[in-house]
Amino acid sequence: MQATRWWDRIMPELFLALVLVLVACGVLMTYSASVFYAQDVFHDRLYFFRRELLWIGLGLVAGVGAWRVHYQVVQRLSWFLLVVATLLLGIVFVPGVGKTVNHATRWLTVGGLTFQPSELAKYAIIIFVADRLARARRHVQRFFRGVCVPLLISMVPVTLIALEPDLGTPLVIVTTIMIMFYVAGTKLWHLAALVLTGVPFVVYEVVKSPARVGRVLAFLNPDADPQRTGFQIRQSLIAIGSGRLKGVGLGMSVQKKHYLPEAHTDFIFAIVGEELGFVGAAGLVLLFMALFTVMYRMTRQIEDMFGHLVVTGILALLSLQCVINIGVVTGCLPTKGIPLPFISYGGTSMVMTLAACGLVVNIVTNQRRLRHEPVRMRGREATLV
Amino acid sequence: MLASGQRGRARVVWMGAMVACVVLLLRLYDVQCRRFGIFMERARQQHNSRGRILAWRGKIYDRHGNVLAMSVARPGLWADPGMIQDAGRTARVVAEITGLPYERVYGRLTNTVRRFVWIAKQISDAQAMQLRVLIKRGELRGVMIEELEHRVYPKGALLGNVLGFCDARGRGAEGIELAAERYLGGIDGYLMARRDNKRRIYVAPEWVGKLALCEPEDGHDVYLTIDEYLQHVAERELAAMCEVVQPTNAAALLMEPRTGQILAYALWPPFDPNDRGGIKAGRFRNHAAIDVFEPGSVMKAFTGAIALELGVMRLDTPIYCENGVWEALPSYTLHDDHPFGTITFKQVIQYSSNIGAAKIAQNFDARVYYEYLRRFGFGERTRTPLLVSESPGLLRPVRQWTRHSMVALPMGHEIGVTALQMLSAMSVIANYGRRVQPTLVKRIQTAKGVLTPEARTFNYFEPVVVDEAVISSNACAQIIEALCSVTEDDGTGRLAAIPGYKVAGKTGTAQVARGGRYTRAYVASFAGFVPAERAALCGVVVIKEPRSREYYGGLIAAPVFQKICSEALQYLKVPKEGVGGEESTTVARVD
Numbered sequence: 001m002q003a004t005r006w007w008d009r010i011m012p013e014l015f016l017a018l019v020l021v022l023v024a025c026g027v028l029m030t031y032s033a034s035v036f037y038a039q040d041v042f043h044d045r046l047y048f049f050r051r052e053l054l055w056i057g058l059g060l061v062a063g064v065g066a067w068r069v070h071y072q073v074v075q076r077l078s079w080f081l082l083v084v085a086t087l088l089l090g091i092v093f094v095p096g097v098g099k100t101v102n103h104a105t106r107w108l109t110v111g112g113l114t115f116q117p118s119e120l121a122k123y124a125i126i127i128f129v130a131d132r133l134a135r136a137r138r139h140v141q142r143f144f145r146g147v148c149v150p151l152l153i154s155m156v157p158v159t160l161i162a163l164e165p166d167l168g169t170p171l172v173i174v175t176t177i178m179i180m181f182y183v184a185g186t187k188l189w190h191l192a193a194l195v196l197t198g199v200p201f202v203v204y205e206v207v208k209s210p211a212r213v214g215r216v217l218a219f220l221n222p223d224a225d226p227q228r229t230g231f232q233i234r235q236s237l238i239a240i241g242s243g244r245l246k247g248v249g250l251g252m253s254v255q256k257k258h259y260l261p262e263a264h265t266d267f268i269f270a271i272v273g274e275e276l277g278f279v280g281a282a283g284l285v286l287l288f289m290a291l292f293t294v295m296y297r298m299t300r301q302i303e304d305m306f307g308h309l310v311v312t313g314i315l316a317l318l319s320l321q322c323v324i325n326i327g328v329v330t331g332c333l334p335t336k337g338i339p340l341p342f343i344s345y346g347g348t349s350m351v352m353t354l355a356a357c358g359l360v361v362n363i364v365t366n367q368r369r370l371r372h373e374p375v376r377m378r379g380r381e382a383t384l385v
Numbered sequence: 386m387l388a389s390g391q392r393g394r395a396r397v398v399w400m401g402a403m404v405a406c407v408v409l410l411l412r413l414y415d416v417q418c419r420r421f422g423i424f425m426e427r428a429r430q431q432h433n434s435r436g437r438i439l440a441w442r443g444k445i446y447d448r449h450g451n452v453l454a455m456s457v458a459r460p461g462l463w464a465d466p467g468m469i470q471d472a473g474r475t476a477r478v479v480a481e482i483t484g485l486p487y488e489r490v491y492g493r494l495t496n497t498v499r500r501f502v503w504i505a506k507q508i509s510d511a512q513a514m515q516l517r518v519l520i521k522r523g524e525l526r527g528v529m530i531e532e533l534e535h536r537v538y539p540k541g542a543l544l545g546n547v548l549g550f551c552d553a554r555g556r557g558a559e560g561i562e563l564a565a566e567r568y569l570g571g572i573d574g575y576l577m578a579r580r581d582n583k584r585r586i587y588v589a590p591e592w593v594g595k596l597a598l599c600e601p602e603d604g605h606d607v608y609l610t611i612d613e614y615l616q617h618v619a620e621r622e623l624a625a626m627c628e629v630v631q632p633t634n635a636a637a638l639l640m641e642p643r644t645g646q647i648l649a650y651a652l653w654p655p656f657d658p659n660d661r662g663g664i665k666a667g668r669f670r671n672h673a674a675i676d677v678f679e680p681g682s683v684m685k686a687f688t689g690a691i692a693l694e695l696g697v698m699r700l701d702t703p704i705y706c707e708n709g710v711w712e713a714l715p716s717y718t719l720h721d722d723h724p725f726g727t728i729t730f731k732q733v734i735q736y737s738s739n740i741g742a743a744k745i746a747q748n749f750d751a752r753v754y755y756e757y758l759r760r761f762g763f764g765e766r767t768r769t770p771l772l773v774s775e776s777p778g779l780l781r782p783v784r785q786w787t788r789h790s791m792v793a794l795p796m797g798h799e800i801g802v803t804a805l806q807m808l809s810a811m812s813v814i815a816n817y818g819r820r821v822q823p824t825l826v827k828r829i830q831t832a833k834g835v836l837t838p839e840a841r842t843f844n845y846f847e848p849v850v851v852d853e854a855v856i857s858s859n860a861c862a863q864i865i866e867a868l869c870s871v872t873e874d875d876g877t878g879r880l881a882a883i884p885g886y887k888v889a890g891k892t893g894t895a896q897v898a899r900g901g902r903y904t905r906a907y908v909a910s911f912a913g914f915v916p917a918e919r920a921a922l923c924g925v926v927v928i929k930e931p932r933s934r935e936y937y938g939g940l941i942a943a944p945v946f947q948k949i950c951s952e953a954l955q956y957l958k959v960p961k962e963g964v965g966g967e968e969s970t971t972v973a974r975v976d
Contacts, residue, residue, distance in 0.1 A: 036581070183394045238431070241416050241424020254432045257581030278417035282410055289406045296399035300392065312395050319402035323409065330412045 011298045012361050018291045019357050022342035023350075025284065027052055030345040033256050033271040034264035048264055048345050054113075055347040059354030066358030071366060074359065075306050078124075078131035082157065085124035088117035089160040106164050116348040118169050121157045122176075122317060123356050129154055129177055130309035133184040137305060140185045147181060147190050167205050167212065168336035172320050174198065179316040180309050219334035232267065235260040236329050240273035240281070247277030264345045266337050269329040284343070288322050298364045307363040314356050434580045439534055440571030441832070442555060443604030445548060445562075447613040448646075448827050452539055454548055454562070454658075456555075459535040460513035462504040465584055466496045468527030475525055482515050483508055494527075500584075506533065506553065536562075542657040544609075544616055546671050547650050547825075549773075550658035559669055561825070564771040565607050568829050568837070574601030603832040607771075610646035610827045615639060615953050619651035622948040623926070627653045630931035630941050636673035636804045637945055639953060642812035642914060642923040644848040645821035647769070649949070674767075674775045677801035678908045678929065681895025682737045682877075682938070683811075684797030686868055686912070688746055689734050690814060691757045694860040697748040700731045700867060704741045711740045713792045719743055734867040735876045737892060739796045746795035754794070755783045760855045761810040762820060763802060769823045778802045797895055804910075808925040811912040813852075814868070815889070815920035817861040820852040865889050869917045872943075881913060881943035883951045885961035889917035890946065892938035897930060906930040911942035915950050921959045922950055 027049070034048035041047075066074070074081075092098040092105055099107040099114060107114040132150035139145040154177060162170045178191055206212045218230040239255035242248065253274045256263040263271050273281040295315045302308040318341050325340040327333035339346045341353050416424065445454035462483065469475055476491035483490075483505050493502045508516070508530075519525045536551045549560020556570065557563035576598050578586040623637040632653070639649035656669045670676075692698040709724030719740050725732075733741030746754065758764065764780030779801030781790075793799040802810075805823065813820045830836050868889035871878040877892045890913020896903040909928045914920035926942040926949075935941055 040583075179398055183391055183398060185390060185394070234427075237416060238424050238428045240413070241421045242428040244417055244421045244425070254428065254579060254581075259431065259582045273413070273417065278413055281413050281417065285406055285410055285413070289403060292399060292402045292406075296395065299395050305391070308391060308395070312398060315402070316398055319405070323402070323405040326409050327405075330409065330416060332409070332412055 008297060008301060011294055011301070012364050015291070015294045015298065015357070015364075016361060018287065018294060019342070019354070022287060022291065023056060023354070025287070026343040026345075026350075027056065028250075029268055029272055029275075029343055030264050032251050032253070032275060033268050034345060035251075036257050037264060040258070051347065052345055052350070055350045056354070058347075059351040062351050062355035063358030066355045067362045067365075069362070071307060071310070071359060071363045074127060074362075075131050075134075078128045081124040082128040082154070085117060085121040086157045086160065088115075089121055089157050092117060092160075092164065104164050104166060106166060113347060116346070118161045118164070118166065119346075119348040119352045121161060122169070122173055123314070123352055123359075125154045125157060125173055126176065126180070126313035126317065127310060129180050130306050130313055133180065133309055134304075134306035137184070141187055143187075143190050147186055147194070151177065151181075151194070162205070165209070166337070167202075168324070168338045171202065171336075172317065172324065172338060175320055176313055176317045180313045183312045184305075184309060215335040219331070232261055232335055233328075233331050236267055236270040237331050239267075239270040240330060243274040243277040243281070245278050247273075247275050247280055250275050262337075266325065266339055266344060267329055268344050269326050269340055272343070273329075285326065288319075292319050295360065298360065301364060302367050304363075304367065307367065311360050311363055314360055318353070318356075431582075432579045434578050434586060436576040436578055436586065438574035438576060438599075438601045439555070440573050440601035441603040442534065442536065442551070442571060443565075443569040443606045443832065445565075445569070446606060446608045447611045447616070448608060448648075449613065450608070451613045453544060453609070453611075453613070454536060454538050456534045456536055458532040459507050460510065460530050461506045461533040462508050462513075462516065463529055463531060464494055464502055464504055465500050465527045465529070466494055466502060467500050468583065469494050470526050475528060478519065478525060479504060479516070479528060482512050504528070507535065536658075538658045540613070541659065542655040543613070543620065544611060544650060545656040545658045546652040546669055547611075548658055549669065550661060560671060560773065561607070561609070561771050564773045565829075568605040568607055571604030572602040574599045605829050605831050605837055607829050608827040609771075609825050610641075610648065611650060611825065612648045614956060615649040615949075616651065618952050618956075619649035619949050620653075620655065622945050622952075623651045623653050624655065625948075626928070626941060626945045630928060630933040630935070632928045632931045634672050634676075635926075635928040637924065637926045637949060638673060638804055638808045639922060639924045639949060640808055640812060640823060642815040642821070642920045645809075645812070645823045646827070646848075647808075647823055647825050648922075648953070650825070671772065673804040673927070674769070674772045675803070676929075677776050677779055677803055678927070679798050679800065679895040679898065680802050680807060680910060681797040681893035681908065682739075682742075683807060683891045683893035683910055683912050684800065685734060685737060685742045685795065686814065686864065686891040687758065687761055687810060688742055688754075688795040689730070689867060690856055690860055690864040691754060692730075692745045692748065693863045694757070694856040695749055695753070698730045698745060700729065700863055702730045703727050704730060704733055704738075704744050706733070706738050706740045706744075709740070711743075713740075713743055714788060717789055717792065719792065719796075731867045731870055734864075734891070735870040735873070737871075737877045742795040743792045746791050751786055751791055752783050754791070755780075755786075757856070758794075758800075760820070760852055761813055762806055762851070763800060763810065767805050767809045767823050769805060770826045772805075772825065775805070776803050778806050797893060804925050804927045807910070807912050807927070808923060811891075811914060811925065812920075812923040813855050814861055814864060815914035815923045817858040818854045818856045819850060820855050822849040822851050824849070865917050868913070872913070877937075877939040878911060878913070878943045880939060881911060881947045881950075883915060883947055883954065886915050886951075886954060886959075887917035887962060888915045888947075888950070889913055889920075890943070892943055894936060894938045907936040909936055909938040909940075909942045911938050911946045913946060915954065916959065916962055921957060922953055924950055 030052045031049040035045050038047035039045050092108060097108060098105040099109050106118060107116050129150050133140060136146055158170045158173055182191060218233060235255060239260055253271050255274055256271050260267055260270055272284055292315060299308055299311050302311060321338050321341050324333060324336060324338045328335055339349050442456045444452055447453055472491060472494045476487055476494050480487040480490045485505060490504055493504055496502050513530055516530060520528060534555050547560055549562040550558055551562050552558040557566040580586045619637045619639055623635055627635050635653040637651040640647045652673055705727045706725035708726060709721045712718045721738050721740055725738055758780060764778055766775045766777045790799055809823050868891055869887050870876055871890055872882040872888040878890050881888055881890050890911055893910040895908045897906040897908060909931060912925045914923040924946050926945045928942050931941060
């Protein structure tokens with residue numbers, strides 16, 4: 001058992017503080033980035049701001065809920081969660097229920113609010129895989145029982161997401177699963193074999209869609225066709241670059257005035273870079289780094305394999321989304337529609353991320369409670385030592 | 386319990402995330418702190434808009450303030466293809482209203498590269514009104530109407546070849562419009578603004594009260610020396626003759642010799658700058674200043690004047706004219722239209738004897754002759770302001786002369802002149818030896834009516850005297866007497882005679898040389914001034930290659946001069962001579 005230092009004790013509190021700071025940044029930047037779009041499309045400057053606040057409210061409820069329920073209850077519900085997520089993903093394809101935006105059917109409309117089942121599926125799959133690996137820990141090093149079975153089951157919702165069509169989210173989920181396998185102790189050559197079999201699928205998925213080929217080409221040469229495929233990345237770099245060191249000032253972005261598409265969702269980081277400059281953008285990256293470090297420090301206090309894998313999985317998922325999103329916005333990666341956790345406008349994403357944070361705190365504090373009881377008993381047990 | 390090595394592997398995951406984040410930080414540093422220049426530049430290009438505020442182009446007036454050229458605002462139609470939602474429907478509506486072909490409008494609207502395409506640079510007010518209604522209703526997104534400056538010439542073809550015209554951007558392209566561009570053009574103002582990607586302009590907050598707006602400075606107004614009425618008369622009379630004789634082109638110039646101010650500058654065929662569609666480039670050329678021709682017998686006037694100045698001739702000096710055929714040099718035989726025996730110097734001018742003119746020139750040296758011709762202005766540009774690409778004419782230096790030259794030059798061959806040069810040279814005689822630079826510009830003033838400093842370089846206050854005395858006034862008086870006899874009853878220019886005035890002038894009929902040989906095409910000309918002793922008007926009529934049976938300058942050019950000048954003398958109220966005696970003759974002020 002590892003020695004706990006004093007700062008490890010305040011990690012959950014620090015984690016919550018970081019989450020709240022990030023959420024606050026998100027609210028601010030969502031409002032700033034969306035204000036012109038909201039004014040022009042919905043004739044209401046606060047359209048996205050209000051909705052963002054509503055979703056955060058729901059997210060806080062979900063987060064507190066995920067915190068208060070013991071995580072072992074969640075573990076028992078892992079199958080149930082996976083089935084629910086899969087069903088919801090299936091319902092998306094029912095005509096009249098699913099909502100199609102930009103040729104992709106990803107949303108369900110419930111009472112005026114849209115719900116994105118793939119966001120739920122991300123976390124359901126993490127919980128499911130963690131549960132499978134924790135239960136079958138003796139078989140972890142075996143290829144079929146330890147790796148293939150949980151992987152194949154979780155491929156069902158992943159395939160449904162890929163059919164929406166959406167390539168980014170499945171990639172992120174599969175990579176997260178791989179990382180969880182890796183952390184759980186799967187042999188490296190097992191993983192390598194899986195990755196090698198997966199590569200042709202990804203290549204096929206990219207090549208069969210001219211739009212994706214265009215995005216990859218645009219990534220390789222953003223200036224080739226500035227009006228079409230290279231447009232977003234070009235505009236994004238213009239936004240970030242013109243922010244320079246100190247930025248043009250909060251709310252003063254010009255790129256958000258219809259130059260940069262999706263300025264308040266996937267490309268919100270570009271507006272951060274423009275308005276707050278390198279100071280703000282690098283500050284945000286440092287906040288994320290702090291968040292991940294805190295999460296990592298917290299995993300060190302976890303004794304239970306399920307809890308450890310869930311927290312590592314969430315850490316992997318959040319960091320992957322964060323790195324891919326910022327990588328896309330800064331032109332390091334081909335364009336993929338991955339939201340930036342906490343910052344991008346997106347209802348389901350916000351609710352699920354906050355719920356996941358609640359679950360993380362839940363797991364860690366429950367570990368602590370387990371550990372603190374013996375500490376409190378130490379007075380009696382000391383004589384035994 | 387955790388599986389073996391699980392903590393270590395979690396650490397690797399965390400390290401991976403940290404490394405990726407550090408890479409992103411480095412990338413941010415690179416984009417925002419090192420290479421920001423190119424992105425700033427791109428941002429500036431697409432955000433900032435330097436909205437031009439067009440300056441009004443100056444007007445062109447005649448000497449009395451009648452407008453010859455002015456600018457008006459006309460609606461033009463353009464589109465932003467990036468904002469078009471239904472190109473097919475929009476194109477159909479626009480095509481229906483403007484009457485343009487649907488395919489062309491559709492092609493413009495679906496341009497994927499540009500964000501500014503012209504649909505029609507000019508539409509009518511009625512069309513603009515219909516389109517404005519639709520645009521206001523939001524039915525034609527991306528289609529916009531803008532007021533454009535459009536140059537109009539209210540007098541139509543009057544002075545058209547000289548005025549020139551403007552190009553599509555409203556800059557002078559030809560004629561005075563081009564030559565006076567720096568006065569007429571004005572300086573455009575600008576409004577620095579930012580625009581969003583829907584092309585809506587807003588003034589950036591940090592620019593308010595700074596350099597956001599620069600007012601345009603309208604172009605100056607140019608007043609020409611042309612008199613609209615005399616111009617009209619000249620064009621009318623020239624056209625009337627040209628209708629009959631069908632020349633390739635013709636010119637009639639009228640100048641006030643004392644000041645050098647050109648009163649009429651008529652060119653044929655006429656050209657209307659308002660409607661230049663389908664007109665060949667040669668049609669709007671100012672050929673009176675550009676095209677060079679051999680003046681023929683008009684040259685005898687200057688040869689004679691030089692002879693009188695040198696004192697080698699008097700008006701009554703007898704000259705033997707060889708009865709019409711003279712072998713001046715071996716294999717170079719001169720002919721006269723009418724055979725003459727021994728006649729006086731004055732009669733050589735009066736009857737326009739080639740042999741006589743050649744014999745007069747035998748009495749002086751080629752170098753001296755050349756010097757005098759240069760002083761008359763041959764072989765150099767008149768430097769008339771606001772004429773573009775004026776030709777210096779063709780007068781070879783003496784060392785290039787052949788032995789033929791002293792025979793050919795006195796009767797107007799081996800020399801190329803422009804109509805303008807001929808006018809300038811003839812006015813030297815009318816001015817008793819003083820050579821004045823011809824001018825078209827009376828004054829240039831700003832839109833507010835203030836005389837511009839540059840305008841002072843023009844001879845607004847005083848005529849520019851190029852040469853105070855080309856020849857003496859005594860020699861001039863004698864040659865004027867000889868030139869007056871040209872328009873008398875048996876002179877070659879008798880059709881130029883104006884009742885009540887003494888007209889001095891000289892006819893000219895020269896064969897056109899092409900490819901080194903003289904052809905059967907002719908240039909008929911007449912240069913003269915009236916009243917002879919105190920000239921108020923000096924005029925030149927040149928008719929090139931008439932297709933009629935008559936081609937003599939005395940028969941087709943002189944009558945045009947007579948008609949223009951008789952009307953001009955009345956218009957200028959120049960008193961008749963002989964009625965009230967010499968003393969009452971005064972030169973009317975033209976302005």
